[in-house]
Amino acid sequence: MKDEDLLRILKDSLSAYSPVKVDKNRIKISLQAETLHDVAEKIFSIGFNYLHTICATDYPDKQEFELNYIVGSMDDDKRNNIIMLVTRIPKSNPSLRTVSDVWKAAKLEEREEFEMLGVNFLGNDELQKLYLPEDWNEIPPLLKEYKLKRWVDEERNRHGLVIEKVEHEH
Amino acid sequence: MNTSTNLQGLPGVFEEEVSPEGKLRVSFGPQHPGSGHMRIILTINGDIVEDAIPDVGYVHRGVEKMCEYKTYIQNIPHIERPAIHDSAGTTLPYILATEKLLDLSEKVPERAQYIRMLLAEMNRMINHFYFLGILGIFMGHSTVTTWGMGDRELLIETAAMMTGARVTFSFIVPGGVRTDTPHGFEERLLKSCDYLESRVKTYKDYLLENPFARMRMENVGIIKKEDAIAFGLAGPTLRGSGVKSDVRKDEPYLLYDTVEFDVPSYPEGDAMARTKVHIEEIQQSIAIIRQVVGKMKPGPVKIPLRGQIRGKIGDAYARVEGARGMNSYYIISDGQVYPYRVRVNTADSRNLAIMRRVLQGVRVADVPVVHWSLDYWPVAADR
Numbered sequence: 001m002k003d004e005d006l007l008r009i010l011k012d013s014l015s016a017y018s019p020v021k022v023d024k025n026r027i028k029i030s031l032q033a034e035t036l037h038d039v040a041e042k043i044f045s046i047g048f049n050y051l052h053t054i055c056a057t058d059y060p061d062k063q064e065f066e067l068n069y070i071v072g073s074m075d076d077d078k079r080n081n082i083i084m085l086v087t088r089i090p091k092s093n094p095s096l097r098t099v100s101d102v103w104k105a106a107k108l109e110e111r112e113e114f115e116m117l118g119v120n121f122l123g124n125d126e127l128q129k130l131y132l133p134e135d136w137n138e139i140p141p142l143l144k145e146y147k148l149k150r151w152v153d154e155e156r157n158r159h160g161l162v163i164e165k166v167e168h169e170h
Numbered sequence: 171m172n173t174s175t176n177l178q179g180l181p182g183v184f185e186e187e188v189s190p191e192g193k194l195r196v197s198f199g200p201q202h203p204g205s206g207h208m209r210i211i212l213t214i215n216g217d218i219v220e221d222a223i224p225d226v227g228y229v230h231r232g233v234e235k236m237c238e239y240k241t242y243i244q245n246i247p248h249i250e251r252p253a254i255h256d257s258a259g260t261t262l263p264y265i266l267a268t269e270k271l272l273d274l275s276e277k278v279p280e281r282a283q284y285i286r287m288l289l290a291e292m293n294r295m296i297n298h299f300y301f302l303g304i305l306g307i308f309m310g311h312s313t314v315t316t317w318g319m320g321d322r323e324l325l326i327e328t329a330a331m332m333t334g335a336r337v338t339f340s341f342i343v344p345g346g347v348r349t350d351t352p353h354g355f356e357e358r359l360l361k362s363c364d365y366l367e368s369r370v371k372t373y374k375d376y377l378l379e380n381p382f383a384r385m386r387m388e389n390v391g392i393i394k395k396e397d398a399i400a401f402g403l404a405g406p407t408l409r410g411s412g413v414k415s416d417v418r419k420d421e422p423y424l425l426y427d428t429v430e431f432d433v434p435s436y437p438e439g440d441a442m443a444r445t446k447v448h449i450e451e452i453q454q455s456i457a458i459i460r461q462v463v464g465k466m467k468p469g470p471v472k473i474p475l476r477g478q479i480r481g482k483i484g485d486a487y488a489r490v491e492g493a494r495g496m497n498s499y500y501i502i503s504d505g506q507v508y509p510y511r512v513r514v515n516t517a518d519s520r521n522l523a524i525m526r527r528v529l530q531g532v533r534v535a536d537v538p539v540v541h542w543s544l545d546y547w548p549v550a551a552d553r
Contacts, residue, residue, distance in 0.1 A: 023270065025421055026487060051402050052489070055500050055513035068513075070487060070500060074399045074413060079420035082487065105402030108523045116234070131230035131552055141235055148232075148239050 001078050003027065010083075013042055019083075028084045033067075033096040036087050040069065040099045043083055047075035051103035052082070056113040060144045063091045065119055069099065095120035116142040193220065198537060200228050208548040210525075210541065214534055222529035222537070224522060230552040237512035242268050242479050245509070247340045253516065253550040254337040255300050258293040259492025260516070260550065261342050262286065263499045266423060266488035268344045271481030271503050274473065281469040282346035283424045284462050288359070289329065289341060290424075290490070291455040291462075295366065296325045296337075297493030298448045298455075301545070302373060305445065308538035309386050314376055321369055328362050331355055344479065346472030356463050363456045370452055377445060387442040391528050391540030394439060401524045404517035405495020406451065407545050410444035412437035417491035429461040441543035478507045494518055494545040518551035 003021050010019040010027065017039065022028045031039055052070040059066060069085040072078075089096055098121040100107040108130075110121040115130050118140040129136065139146050147153075187195045192215070199209030207228040213221040233252060237245050249264050250257035269275045303318025305311075326336050332351050333339040341348050377383050393403070398411035408415055414435040418426040434450035436443035481503030489498035495517025502511040521544050532540055 023486070049399055052496075052498055053500065053513060053515040055511070057502055057511040068485075068500065070498075070515075074415060079415060084487070103402070104397075104400040105520060105523055108519070129227075131227035133227070141232060146235075148235055 001081055003081070006078070006081050009046060010043075013046060014039060022084075025080050026082050026084065028086055030086045033087045033089045036067075036069075036085060037097045037099060037102070039085060040071075040102045043071060043085075044102050047078050048073045048081075048083055049103070050074045051099075051105040051109070054106060054109040054113055056117045056119050056142075058091075058117060058142065058144045059088075060091075064088045065091060065094055065117065067096070067113075067119070071103070089119070094118060095122055097122050098124040100124050116140055118143070191215075198222075200225075208552075210529065210537070212529075212534070212537065217533050217535075219529055219532050219534060219537060222526055224525050226522065226548065227552055229549045233514055233553040234512050237509055237514075239508065241507045242344065242481065242509065245512075246343065247338065249514070250338050250340065252553055253492070253494075253518075253547065255297040255547065256293050256493040256550075257338045257340075258286070258289045258342060259297075259490060259494075260497055261340070262290060262423075262492075263488045263490045263497050264501075264512075265342050265344055266490065267486040267499045267501045268479075268481065270486035270488060271484065271501060272344060272475075272479060273482065274345055277473055278346055279470045279472070280425070281350070281466060282471040284466045285332075285347045285351060285471060286342055287424050287426065287429075287462050288351075288459060289332070289339065289347075291458050292325050292329050292359075294455050294493040295452050296322050296329070298452050299325070301448050301542075302377070302445075305377075305539070305542055308542050309383060311376075311380075311383060314373070317369070317373070317376075321366060324362055324365070328355075328359055331358065343472070345475050346470070348472070350471045356466070359459060360463060363459055367453065367456050370449060373449055378442075378449070384442065386536070386539055387445060387543070388438075388440055390441045390536050391532060391543060392439045393524060393528055395437070397524065397527075398439070402520045403495070403524060404520050405492070405545055406444050406447040407517075407521050407543075408495065409433065409435040409447045410543075411439040417489055417496050421489070423488070423490055425465075426458075428465065429458050431458050441539050444543045444545070480505055480507055481509065492517060494547060494550070495521070514553050516550045516553065517545065518547045519553070521546045522551050 007019055017029050017031055019027050019029045048071045050072045052072050055068040057066045066088050071083050073081060098110060107124060107126055110124050111126050111130050113119050114127040115132055194214045196212050197209050198212050200207050209225045211223040211225060212219050236248055246261055250261045253260040299318045299322035303315050306314030306318060330336050332355055333341040393411045395412045398408050398413055412435060414433050416433040419433055431454045434447050436446055483503060483505045485502045487500045489496050497517055498515045500513040501509050504510040525544060529540060
């Protein structure tokens with residue numbers, strides 16, 4: 001389906017939101033976290049039945065998480081279209097309603113984002129560790145404050161081997 | 171029947187246990203030669219699997235976190251490590267998304283696009299021959315095992331002729347490919363394709379017509395069409411359940427809209443259907459390679475990029491049809507030399523979602539066949 005046709009359908013069924021074409025075959029809808037589940041059900045009902053992925057991103061300077069729900073379709077005429085639902089939630093209360101009742105695939109995706117960033121998906125009963133070791137007791141590793149080479153740096157500092165960070169410049 | 175996707179309830183280290191009702195709980199893996207660094211905790215009643223909890227994460231290496239610490243170019247080699255059977259199909263969506271951030275998508279030379287297609291299709295065949303080989307191990311069919319590995323080797327050597335590496339090529343880069351094809355490469359590739367096409371018929375005889383192989387694979391591990399879509403399955407697993415979906419057709423990238431090929435699909439949803447899809451995809455890849463070689467004209471293969479590349483502020487999402495299904499990358503850039511966030515979404519990690527459900531009720535001897543036919547490769551799934 002052409003982006004323009006899909007935009008027209010979306011504007012009819014989701015008149016309160018403003019779908020924007022961001023790229024060829026990519027339509028983005030920014031919304032409030034409270035309305036996410038309703039919009040998810042609506043786009044599911046018009047054929048977006050194939051969840052690609054959920055991506056949570058940490059923005060420490062704004063103290064927010066951004067969540068991207070990337071959804072495709074297995075309907076014959078919408079195979080090329082992708083809708084991205086974007087919402088932001090505060091890090092002080094990082095929770096929002098699960099969409100695993102809309103797309104079954106969301107359960108595993110939500111569980112991964114819970115594990116890696118600490119986002120709490122209310123209603124998902126499987127929010128447990130998935131990929132991390134059973135004895136992992138540090139903060140969720142995809143938070144920006146988790147530094148990848150911290151252990152290396154500490155060890156080097158202990159031996160007096162401070163290596164200046166190389167800045168990449170043009 | 172527990173229809174949950176939940177993988178939890180993991181007991182940690184344990185020895186075989188027998189419950190008062192006589193059910194045996196046993197670990198399948200992680201040291202099992204075929205399961206590939208993951209284990210499945212099986213609860214067995216007699217010969218029937220009552221529950222199968224996949225325990226994953228043995229090969230999680232934090233690719234998404236590593237991406238935030240490396241430049242766009244430095245990311246290429248470690249991104250393709252988790253999927254050595256399909257390194258082109260794993261790197262390609264990352265490169266396409268990066269090119270979107272660099273506004274390069276329209277500028278990549280035609281010859282470079284065709285070379286990328288050649289490599290992607292060779293990788294698809296490498297993966298599928300590997301699939302058939304390991305399927306042979308799991309069925310106790312050692313002939314197909316050695317054949318699969320042998321035929322894969324032919325393609326690996328051909329790919330090494332072009333890229334200089336056997337499995338992890340790092341050959342596709344933003345702006346094109348690293349180098350042009352060497353002298354005599356096309357002839358060798360076409361000759362390999364002629365040979366492999368004759369081999370495909372033999373595989374069909376030995377796997378699809380063989381009554382023992384059919385007994386092992388038919389009506390085993392059935393996935394319904396609606397489940398395949400709802401759980402977001404991908405690749406041959408999706409097409410083996412009757413969904414005729416392929417990103418190369420759905421949203422053509424590179425120059426896939428200029429070549430003709432079919433998307434094999436079977437409605438049965440069992441291990442046999444998934445195996446048939448693999449074998450027929452080899453034939454389709456051969457057809458694509460022949461067309462591409464015919465269309466290729468001499469020309470540049472790369473846009474030279476100077477200095478450290480920086481993505482524009484924004485995001486990009488790209489997907490391709492990798493050998494085991496749709497691989498996609500979502501990259502957020504804040505204008506620095508490192509990506510701000512990279513979300514890696516592999517077909518393998520989505521095929522994991524249905525594993526518990528599909529293994530329930532199968533016989534113990536069928537677990538390896540079902541597990542492998544799902545096209546789940548733990549290393550690519552754990553990332």
